[in-house]
Amino acid sequence: MDLGRSSVTVEIGADTWGLGGQRYPYPEKCKDRTLYHWDAEAGRFAPVSRYGDALIKLVPTEWGAPTFEIDGIKMLPTARVSPYEDARRKVELIQPRGKRILDTCGGLGYFAACCLDGGALRIDSFEKNADVIWLRTLNPWSPDHRDPQATQGRLHLTHGDVAECIAELPDAAYDAALHDPPRFGIAGELYSQAFYDQLARVLKPHARLFHYTGTPNKLTSGRDVPREVSARLQRAGFSTEVIGDGVLAIRNRQRPSHRP
16 A cells, blocks of 8 residues: 555455545556556546656556656666665765755655655755656655655755756755756756856865766767766866766865866
C-alpha cells in the first residue's frame, strides 16, 4: 500500500477489498510499470501520471522506492541500486549535519529526505515542474513538504526554476548544495558558466557541492560531460573531483576575479 515502507492487513472479499474501514473495488486491469492511486472523486483507481507539456509518470522499481519518467525518459538511476539509497550515498558526500543546504532540482525529494535524515539544519529545494510536485504528494518515499511538523520546519520547497530563482538568493547563504539537473540536452542552462558562477556566489567558502552528471558514453555522445562540468566549476572558484556519476566540488576560499 505504501511501496514497501510498512506492512498492513487487508480484508479480501469476492468483489471488494477493505483497508482501514473502507471498501475498494478491484481494478479492472493494471498496466505494467504503472502505479495507481485511489481517486475518491472518480471512485476508481487511477494511474499516478499526468500529461501537460509532457507525460510525467511515477514508475515502480524492484527496490520499493519508485523513480519517475518524463516522456519515457527515466530520471533516476535504478539499475543497480534503489534510487533512495543512491540519493543517500550522494548526500553523504556533502556531510549535511547542521548545514543549510541548497537543493536545486528537487524531483521526488529523495535528496531532501536524506538531508533530513542526515540532520540538516534547513533545506531550500526548488522544482520547476508542477506535475513532479504532484507526484511527490502521492509517493510514500517523498518527504511531505506540506507538513512542517513532519519535516520539523526544515524543508522549504519552492515551485520555480532555479536557473531564475538563484539570482534572488543571498550571497554565502548555504553551507552545501546538491545539483541534480536533467540531462544537458534538456536543461543546458543548468550546466552553464553563468549558473555555476551563481552557485559559487550563494555558497560559503569550503562549502561542498555534489553535481550529478550521469555517465554518458563519450564514444557515442562525443562529449565528456563530467570533464566539461569540472572545468566550468573550476573557473567559478571550485576545486573538483569526479566521483562515480557526478562531480564533488568544494568552494575555494577566494573566487577568481577574472575568468576567460
